[in-house]
Amino acid sequence: MVVTHFRYDGICPPGIVAAFSLKSFWLDRQYLESMQFRREFVHSLGFDHNPVATAGQIHSSKVLAVDRGGYYAGADGIATNRPGLFLAVVTADCLPVFMWDMHAGCIALIHAGWRGSDAQIVKQGIALMVAQYGSIAQDIGALLGPSICAGCYEVGLEVAEKFEAGDSAKGSNGHFYLDLRAANRRQLLESGILPENIATDPLCTRCRSDILCSYRAEGAHVGRLVAALGIKE
């Protein structure tokens, strides 16, 4: 049987489902941006009848609280406290950030490329969990999902300059490289998330473009990977 996704059951609390699709899932369907693609991924995890809420992903810092399935166009992150409602975003090199708070009973799923990271979208997600659901930062757990690694993500000086020194590096070739994981991890810590509550999947979408979809490796016709996050009913 073809493996189509990772489940992060050992990293998340038992009440949470977090999963990330592999290229094999996309090759099977090629629905790309459609809502159906994201829904089918959640259903393929065994949650056949569960509603799915997804963000339109415009490289913003907007995170929305939702309580029903649907396509939320003007956002890059979504949050809920409704058990059984799955959140989904798609990526191909950008960083998916899964967050949960089992005390407050809420989750948030963020799509963070360089623009969203520059706009500190994970901080917006945490602020929303606090304001909307009564989370406190020390109770929030976070998982940085597969994304392009620092060694693969060359950016212009004008992008590197937007970030803190530790988030980007100048290579021996004089070019600049951005570490999306470092930038988002720093922002999580600045928001009060405890270091022991942050996990990272070290897989790079570009280094492993054999099993993952990478815009940098494959260009405009690249597929998409689905990140999905839900509270078990």
Ligand SMILES: [Zn+2]
């Ligand atoms: Zn890489």
